[in-house]
Amino acid sequence: MRVERLGDGEPELAVVAAIHGDEPCGMRAIERLIAEGPAVERPVKLIVANERALDEGVRYTEADLNRIFPGAPDAPEYERRLATDLLREVRDCTVLSLHSTQSFDRPFAVIEADDPIAAAVSPYLSIEAAVDVGGFAEGRLIDYADVIEIECGYQGSAAAAENAYELIREFLTAVGALSGGEPDTRQVPIYRLERRIPKDPADDYGVLVENFERVAAGTVFATAGERELVADEPFYPVLLSSHGYQEEFGYAAERIGAFDRTPVETERGSHASGR
Ligand SMILES: [Zn+2]
Missing domain, CATH: 2.40.50 (OB fold (Dihydrolipoamide Acetyltransferase, E2P))
Structure with a gap:
């Protein structure tokens, strides 16, 4: 697991890439962001999670990382140990986790409906929809951390990497880490997996x-x-x-509503706190 930082101090924000090794978009976006080194108003952790699977170009090496949280420190499988390490790394952070799929070219969020970060952040992201995983959350990072997951586009595509980069910037703007004028917002329909x-x-x-x-x-x-x-x-x-x-x-899935802009002021004056 590779962990980088932007800004000074203990981060309360994190971006996680490559929970799945055959979804390189998030890693490419993080590398682009590190190369640019933007000034941030809040420190941010940038994490490339499953480097072993990424090197091999596979979803996972021994167990599907996004189905086995919270993991176990002494487990025989690499990903079960990694799950525990990753949870420790993102504890106390509001997290954006970047994925990609074989099903859809445009970005959408994967959320739990009662999670306040989903409502606070979704309208600030260029996403088509938010998908409430409902009863299918077991073992996913969203069940154990304060996280919004985004499917950024088709696995391995340049468009997914570009989307991932834009989504990181939108997320960091929504939570007050990047400044850049008044951000665009949109209504985001919510679907629940049945x-x-x-x-x-x-x-x-x-x-x-x-x-x-x-x-x-x-x-x-x-x-x-x-x-x-x-x-x-x-x-x-x-x-x-x-x-x-x-x-x-x-x-x-069923369509169950929509997120709309719900400004949340924090002590830092950010647009949405996500916490
Ligand atoms: Zn994934």
Whole structure:
């Protein structure tokens, strides 16, 4: 795990990249930010988490880091030990964690609905949506730290790295670490994951609908070999992709509301505290 700092003092803000080793966008964005070395009004920790998986270009080496928090210091698997180290590193911090997917080209947040950071920060980020993982939070960093996760775009794409960089700057502006005039805000729709869409074994898979666009009952939304999957009831597809996951296409979600700008003044006069 690589940990860098911007500014002086003990950071209460952190940016985490490469929880998954095959999602290099966050690391590229952090390296760009370090090279620029911007002046910050609050110190920030910049963390590249799973360097071993990053070197190998794999999601994880021994266990999926974003499914095994809080980890264990003496565990046999590298990622379980790393989970404990990473939690210690981000304790007491408001955290932006950067991911990427095989399902969607534009950024969206992954949140827990009752987490105040999601409401405070989301309107300041260039994101399409916020996804409340609901009952699917187990073992994820969001269940154990004060964190907003962002899926920045397609895994390995230059666009995802560019998005990650812009999102770091927007996050640091929202929490008062970067100054730069009045930030843009937007309304962000919230979707809650309701169920997994399982994949039966097949030679090939297809997805026929767009993520975050409502699928009507009776629509053929995916194929598994010759078989067509038909929606029993309307839903919003989220994280749906043909080959992103081994055992599921993704998730069926419901739209449950929207985040809007909710200014929170802190003693530092930032736009949103996130705490
Ligand atoms: Zn990821």
